[in-house]
Structures are given as structure tokens and as C-alpha cells.
Amino acid sequence: MTLIKIIEIFKKKLNTSILKPLEKAADFYSESKNDSNINGPGGFKKNSPYGSPARNFAKSPDSGNASRNVEIPFIKLTDVWKIYQMGEVEFAALKGINLEIYEGELLVILGPSGSGKSTLMNLLGCLDMPSKGTVCLNSKDISELSESELAVVRGQMIGFIFQSFNLLPTLNTEENVLLPMEFQEEDRKTARQKVSYLLEIVGLSDKKKNLPSQLSGGQRQRVAIARSLGVNPPIILADEPTGNLDSKTGDYILDFLDGLQKREGKTIIIVTHDLELVKYATRIVYIRDGEIEKIETHPKNEQSMKNEQSMKNERGTKNEINLN
Numbered sequence: 001m002t003l004i005k006i007i008e009i010f011k012k013k014l015n016t017s018i019l020k021p022l023e024k025a026a027d028f029y030s031e032s033k034n035d036s037n038i039n040g041p042g043g044f045k046k047n048s049p050y051g052s053p054a055r056n057f058a059k060s061p062d063s064g065n066a067s068r069n070v071e072i073p074f075i076k077l078t079d080v081w082k083i084y085q086m087g088e089v090e091f092a093a094l095k096g097i098n099l100e101i102y103e104g105e106l107l108v109i110l111g112p113s114g115s116g117k118s119t120l121m122n123l124l125g126c127l128d129m130p131s132k133g134t135v136c137l138n139s140k141d142i143s144e145l146s147e148s149e150l151a152v153v154r155g156q157m158i159g160f161i162f163q164s165f166n167l168l169p170t171l172n173t174e175e176n177v178l179l180p181m182e183f184q185e186e187d188r189k190t191a192r193q194k195v196s197y198l199l200e201i202v203g204l205s206d207k208k209k210n211l212p213s214q215l216s217g218g219q220r221q222r223v224a225i226a227r228s229l230g231v232n233p234p235i236i237l238a239d240e241p242t243g244n245l246d247s248k249t250g251d252y253i254l255d256f257l258d259g260l261q262k263r264e265g266k267t268i269i270i271v272t273h274d275l276e277l278v279k280y281a282t283r284i285v286y287i288r289d290g291e292i293e294k295i296e297t298h299p300k301n302e303q304s305m306k307n308e309q310s311m312k313n314e315r316g317t318k319n320e321i322n323l324n
């Protein structure tokens with residue numbers, strides 16, 4: 001059970017009070033693997049437009065038993081433009097983005113304010129459509145999906161840790177985390193158990209009944225993280241995940257995301273201004289004025305090394321440099 005391995009990492013860094021809940025969570029997910037009502041790690045519900053487990057969704061038909069697909073991009077953007085119309089004036093927030101993201105990467109997107117990071121994130125999260133170009137999720141053009149199929153993809157494939165993705169103000173902590181599971185028609189008893197474990201993981205067991213207005217900014221961020229992990233999505237999109245947090249909690253959350261990428265093979269995409277986050281990245285995409293300025297590969301990251309060959313085929317490699 002891979003969460004147990006995550007705990008091994010935490011053991012070196014955290015005090016024992018936080019370990020017990022994590023171990024319980026690991027047991028829970030371990031048990032969940034045999035429970036048909038629950039998505040196991042990378043699990044995928046029957047009503048998916050793709051109708052297959054997320055891991056299989058992530059694999060090409062001929063990828064055999066390889067745990068990760070390093071040949072076919074999980075997400076591929078081809079000549080993506082986003083043009084906003086403001087009266088008579090058009091504004092291009094993204095200008096011909098080409099980017100391939102592979103399963104199991106931890107991609108950090110860095111750029112100054114107004115460079116197009118959130119716009120890009122909205123496209124990656126299937127929350128918006130490009131004005132021109134294509135966004136493919138496992139080789140499927142998202143613009144060809146119906147609204148209901150997109151909702152399923154967003155609900156099951158993608159966990160959002162967005163500051164603008166506000167918690168519902170009238171729901172308490174527990175109910176906010178429960179909500180996406182209810183949309184997925186998760187068995188209520190199982191869902192409540194999951195909520196309980198997730199809130200322990202993020203250290204909010206004592207805040208279950210608090211409304212968002214009765215939580216600090218950092219605590220609200222942790223509720224959002226618990227909520228995003230509830231349906232165990234293969235992709236996690238995080239917009240400034242440490243933005244509201246003190247440095248200790250921020251480090252804890254980043255280590256947690258890092259563990260999910262390394263041990264669970266989740267694909268994690270983080271948008272940030274914070275250069276500190278670069279150390280967790282398999283690759284860093286620098287964006288400026290709606291264009292990719294350069295992409296750096298982190299050679300010390302194991303997955304990045306595995307992906308290296310595949311990435312060589314990526315468009316825009318002329319800008320790619322290695323950090324040594």
C-alpha cells in the first residue's frame with residue numbers, strides 16, 4: 001500500500017502526533033482497494049465517459065503493464081490560444097502554447113502576474129476551452145466532450161486546489177469535503193469515513209463542524225486539499241497551494257503532494273510565483289506574456305529521468321535546458 005510509503009517519508013520529518021492519522025488513512029485506502037464501492041488509488045467510476053480505471057485511461061492500449069505511460073502524454077496542448085474579447089479589443093492571454101505533460105510528473109508553472117498561468121490552469125482543468133488549438137486529455141480532445149462528460153472528467157480525473165475554488169460558505173468543513181463525493185454518488189457511509197480520514201491527514205479533525213468563515217485562511221486551504229483528494233483523482237491541479245499557509249504547514253502540504261506524485265504516481269501541476277516550489281518539480285515551465293519562455297527539466301528527479309526520452313519529442317524542446 002503506497003500511502004504507507006508516504007508515511008515513511010513523513011516519519012523522518014514530522015512528529016508522531018500526525019503519524020497516527022496518516023497510518024489510519026493508509027489502512028483505509030488499503031482496505032478500500034478491495035471494496036467495489038470505492039475508487040482505489042487511481043480508481044475510476046463506471047459512469048466515466050471513458051469507462052475504464054484512471055490508470056488504464058492514462059495508458060495507451062499497447063502500454064502493457066507499465067505503471068506509467070511515458071510515451072503518450074497524459075495532457076497535450078497543441079498551439080493553444082486564449083483570446084478574450086473586451087468590447088472592440090481582443091486580448092491574447094495565451095499565444096500558441098505547446099506542452100506535453102506525462103503521467104506521474106510534478107510540473108511547476110512559474111510566471112509573473114498576468115502572464116497567463118490561471119488561464120492555462122483553467123484549460124488544463126477543463127474549466128474553459130481554448131479559442132484556438134487543442135487540449136487533449138489522454139489523446140481525447142476535450143472540446144469534443146459534452147458538458148456532462150466534462151463534468152465527469154472534472155469530478156473524477158482532476159482534483160482542484162484553487163484559491164478561487166471557494167468552499168461553500170453555508171457548508172461546514174465535513175460537508176464541503178463530502179460534496180464532490182456525493183456528486184460521484186459515493187456510498188454515503190464510505191464517503192463519511194473517507195472525509196474523516198482526509199480531515200485527519202490535513203489536521204482538521206477538530207474543525208469538522210466549522211463553517212469556512214470560522215476557519216483561518218490556511219485551514220480553508222487544507223479543507224480544499226482534503227476535498228480535492230476525496231475522489232482520489234489521477235491529476236491534481238494546485239493554484240498557489242501554499243499561498244495562505246505558514247511555512248511549516250506549506251512544507252507539510254508540499255511534501256504530501258510530492259509523496260502523492262512519487263509514490264502514487266499522480267500527475268501534479270502547480271501554478272505559483274514561489275521559486276521555493278521548484279525543488280519539488282520534475283519540470284518547470286516558465287510562462288511570460290502568454291508564451292512559454294522555457295522549460296527546465298530537473299535531472300535529479302527519478303520520474304523526470306524516465307520521462308526524458310519521451311520529452312525529447314515534445315514541441316518546444318529547443319527551449320529546454322537541464323538544471324545541473
Ligand SMILES: Nc1ncnc2c1ncn2[C@@H]1O[C@H](COP(=O)(O)OP(=O)(O)OP(=O)(O)O)[C@@H](O)[C@H]1O
Pocket residue numbers: 084085086091092093111112113114115116117118119120
Ligand atoms: N476574462 C478575462 N477577460 C479579459 N482579460 C482577461 C480575462 N481573464 C484574464 N485576463 C487577462 O489575461 C491575462 C492573464 O491572466 P491570468 O489570470 O491567466 O494571469 P496569471 O498569470 O494567473 O496572473 P496572477 O499571477 O496575477 O494570478 C491578464 O492580462 C488578464 O488581465
